[in-house]
Amino acid sequence: MVAAAHFFSSVAAAAVLLSFFSWSGSVASLPIRLKKEAAHSTDQEDLCVHKWYTQPVDHFNYGEDSYVEFQHKYAMVDKYWGGPSSPIFAYLEGEDAMSPDVCSETSLVDAYASRFRPLFIFIEHRYYGDSVPFGSRDAAFSNTSTLGFFGAAQAVQDAAELILSLRQNLSAHYSPVIVAGGSYAGSKNPILIIKLNPPA
C-alpha cells in the first residue's frame, strides 16, 4: 500500500513536472515567472530561511580529493507546508549566485502556497555564490583538479542528496517532490526525478 502510494506520488510528480517543462523549449510558458524587480523584504523574504548542507565535493569517485566536503546553501519556506503528506517544491538555481531574495523573486510561493501547501526549497548550484568548495572561489577555479568537480552531474547529485536528506529529517519519505528551474537548471530536472525515484 505504501509502495503503491509512493509510486503514485512519483508518477504524479513526474506528470506535473512534465506539464511544466518539456524538452521542446516550452519553458517560456512556465507558470513560474522571475520577478527580477521584486521589492526587498517582502513578507515571503521574511519567511525565507537560509540553510546549509554538507556535500562531498565528489559524489562518484574514491580519489583522495573526493572526500573533501563543502557547505552547500539552500533556502526554505516552510510556513505553508501541510506536513509529510504534502509535496516539496524544489527550485534549482542555475549558473549564478542564489539571490538573498530568492524566495520572493520567483512567483513559485505566490502561485502554489495555498493550492498545494508545499514545502519550498531553493538550491544553489555548486561553484556559485556561497556554495563554493575548496575554501574560496580562487582556489575552486585554480586548476583542473579543483575544477574537475564542477559539472551538471555533480550538481544534480547534490540536489538529489539534499532533498533525500531533507525528506528523511522531516520524516516525509513519501512527499512528492516537484522540481522546477529554467533553462540549464530546468534541463537537469528529469535526471533529478530519476535519481529521486530509482527503478526498483
Ligand SMILES: *[C@@H]1O[C@H](CO)[C@@H](O)[C@H](O)[C@H]1NC(C)=O
Ligand atoms: C589545485 O589547487 C588546489 C587549491 O588551491 C591545491 O590544493 C592543489 O595543490 C592544486 N593542484 C595542482 C595539481 O596544482
Ligand SMILES: *[C@@H]1O[C@H](CO)[C@@H](O)[C@H](O)[C@H]1NC(C)=O
Ligand atoms: C538533516 O539533518 C542532519 C543531522 O542534523 C544535518 O546534518 C543535515 O544537514 C540535514 N539535512 C538537510 C538537508 O538540511
